Amino acid sequence: MENQDQMRPLIEELDARKLVIEIRDLRKSFGDNHVLNGFNLTLEEGGNLVIMGKSGSGKSVMIKCIVGLIAPDSGSVKILGQEINNLDRKAMDELRLDIGFLFQGSALYDSMTVRENLEFPMRRHKKKLGVNKDTDPLVLEALENVGLAHTIDLMPSELSGGMKRRVALARTLILKPKVILYDEPTSGLDPITSKEIIELMHSIQQKYGTSSLIITHDVDCARVISDRMILLVDGINYAEGTYSELSKSTDPKVEAFFKK
């Protein structure tokens, strides 16, 4: 019994090491609009966690709090064991090397070619990434992963919506992140392109073993990708479980998400 007590901190530490993202009691308000009201989340290494919620339920605010784009009012956000509220700019930038972020609208730099878009995240981290002056092999590898090597010299304006999303995914992959955050990866895409993006996300997860946090409205995306889901309602975790558990729920608020 005494031994078990002595071992507990060690066991807890080992458990904590497996968590790539840990959010505790996250709160954020914009004036009188209380967006997050004590949200909690844990994502284990190699896991695929899907967050679903209505528009305006705070999903995007939550994901932006994770990468430090929005400062929370209170609560703790730990990524890869580091509390981001305690990090200075330099440390945060270094941590961001391990975090990929796929934006809802792709967010490709429209004044740069596809090649320059992919080179951009590497420009300050070449030494750390062990990249010499010639970044072409890495750029090509990332583009081949998404099946768009032939678009390397095109401008983003010359790409379709689906292609933009795939190039944005390639840009996310180029730094070989440990965790990828997806903000509505299939929004605004037709069902066929959405399916292609979902398959791509799945294959990337299989190939690189990355952990994924996905914000989506797309039930098909959640079904294919998730191994765990959280329903975010009024800024709190309303329901949690696997896709099959939640899809069978009789709670009207949960049911509403799965009705076709």
Next chain:
Amino acid sequence: MINRIKQFFIETGDLSYFAARFLREALKPPFEFKELLRQCYQMGNRSLFLVGITGFIIGLVLTLQSRPTLIQFGAVSWMPNMVGISIVREVGPVITALICAGRISSGIGAELGSMRVTEQIDAMEVSGTNPFKYLVVTRILATTLMLPLLVVFGDLLALFGSALLENLKGGVSFQLYFNTVFNALSFSDLVPATIKSFFFGFIIGLVGCYKGYYCKKGTAGVGVAANTAVVMASLLLFLVDFIAVIIADIFYEL
């Protein structure tokens, strides 16, 4: 009314904070030289034609408008002195700055505004690049460095326009015209004009970047950012000009 006054002070405070942040970030490595050169090319080289043609026309018009009055007083030989001093001291820097406020400040406001709305600035941030340093510092430095050069170019073309008209109407040779202009100009005409051109450039870049960087969401926000950037930059240019003239008067007793 009270809300408007409050808003004015909030805006002034935010702009001052933005300027202080620019100074802090500009002095801290890493430096974005490549992007700075690209911006200098975009803002300097691409404004040459507009500034040149405007300067040339201003020189022509100023000479044409002044001629009858000077003839009336028998002082037409003072034309090069008058045009030279007014262009170098005041008309050249102010007109060039206003042209650049319209072309560059609104361009920066719209560009950064659309980058903000489409989350490109956020994408830079999460990729470990400081967007303020990459987008804002380079643009403000580029306008600060390029505007004095554009002013010199605009002044020269304005003087050329004036000389051309004097040559055609009064038979004054180009050599005589420019000799008279350069004899009339003194150190106290050139130094304040050059120094204030740097400040004009700084204001144009600062306001454009401020409006674009903090653009409100939506495409309407981009339009508002571009529009208010021009209005605010133009107003501030006149304010800076007024202060510059007062300071120059203290030092050089103009």
